[in-house]
Amino acid sequence: MVLVMTYHSLSLGITAACLGLAFLLGGALDVAGWLQAMLLAAAAITGLLSIQSLRQRFISAPLFKWFKGVLPELSETEQEAIDAGTVWWDGELFSGQPDWNKLLANPLPTLSAEEQAFLDGPVNELCRMADRWNINHNWKVIPEEVTDFIHDNGFLGMIIPKAYGGLELSAVAQTEVITRIAQAGQCIGNYIAVPNSLGPGELLIKYGTDAQRDYYLPRLAKGQELPCFALTGPHAGSDATSLPDVGVVCKGKYNGKEVLGIKLNFDKRYITLAPVATLIGLAFRLEDPDHLIGDKDDHGITCALLPRDTKGVEIGRRHMPVGEAFLNGPI
Structure with a gap:
């Protein structure tokens, strides 16, 4: 019964009424007392939750306040990622009530x-x-x-x-x-x-x-x-916001010239094409404690192009993931 109500996305009010009806029907059919008690409790709780003002005051608001206190603040980079892009038909798919005609109305992609x-x-x-x-x-x-x-x-x-x-x-x-x-x-x-x-x-x-x-x-x-993209490390993979790799904006000498640059400290793993790459796309957190490029200390996650022969870059021993011979290794 519960599965049927869930599948049809019934409102809390209708669900409470159905549970109450089941309770009454159970009494008429002399159903076990413990099951009757569970039906009555479920009907009462669902009925109270169906009252929006009560639900918001005693459940939603306290939960929201608690989560707001325990969750870390979004960085500027994370907020930009959330705000970027738009939602297409995939948003309807995740809503559970997609308009299939809208999808089918799109012309089929073709090759030139x-x-x-x-x-x-x-x-x-x-x-x-x-x-x-x-x-x-x-x-x-x-x-x-x-x-x-x-x-x-x-x-x-x-x-x-x-x-x-x-x-x-x-x-x-x-x-x-x-x-x-x-x-x-x-x-x-x-x-x-x-x-x-x-x-x-x-x-x-x-x-x-x-x-x-x-x-x-x-x-x-x-x-x-030959390029590779160095994002994954020993402590962060698809969770890019946990990157521990840091680049600090600084001044120093490079090839005999005084330049404004970045001093990098990173450790990457499982980077596809790393063993043969000549050009590394490196993801790291950019910090500017001396405010050499702006007023902010933390510029969030950014990327830089790093030639393989850059001083300090080391390509480690090649991995052999799941027995496949594709080129993968640490940097």
């Missing part, structure tokens, strides 16, 4: 002729080249001829605009590419997926300077630079 040709040509050829068994069990690494084919055919630049030498594929085409390749070889799929999702490419497109885009994007598109 150029994207279809890429799938039928280089993608299918790469799938034929993938030898998953030997890669995982014998070679323990993706063969050089395979990585050369990936670089030469622009697989690492699917997200990069054509103006910078990339393929500029749609999200639908990228999904189809990764799906096909991952089925042929998961490690090859990861090698391609990271630069087109978590890599610095999209960050450069949206937030980089013109000089950074002009230099890095063509190199990323052709595989001359």
Whole structure:
């Protein structure tokens, strides 16, 4: 009975009435006393909770006050993340009452002729080249001829605009590419997926300077630079707000010149492509105790591009997660 009422999302008032009716029916049918007592208690409690003023005063308000006191304050970065973006049909899905017609009214995404040709040509050829068994069990690494084919055919630049030498594929085409390749070889799929999702490419497109885009994007598109994104560490993974890694704004000498820079202290783990990456997208908390770039002490979580050969950067021993030979390791 309770499950049926829950499924139909009945109001508290109607639920209380149903429980009361069940209590009366149980009395007529001589149901066990303990069950009758439970039905009466449930009906009484639900009935009281159905009175909004009582519920807000004695339950909602005290709970809200307690949670407000125990939860940590949101940082500026966290608040920006919450406020960013909009809600599409997925919001209706989580409401429990989605409008399926609204979803079905959206036109089906299609591939362009150029994207279809890429799938039928280089993608299918790469799938034929993938030898998953030997890669995982014998070679323990993706063969050089395979990585050369990936670089030469622009697989690492699917997200990069054509103006910078990339393929500029749609999200639908990228999904189809990764799906096909991952089925042929998961490690090859990861090698391609990271630069087109978590890599610095999209960050450069949206937030980089013109000089950074002009230099890095063509190199990323052709595989001359191999990127990784260093977020996960021993004490923080998907919970990015728990990052312990810190960068402090400071002045100092770099390559013989007095510069304004960042002194970094970080420890990362399970970073895909780290063993071969030449360009690291590093996530850390930025602090400015001397107010060299503004009035705030804490600038929250930010990202920086860090060349592999930067002094102090160490790439540790490669991981072998779940027996797959895809490139993953600590920084």
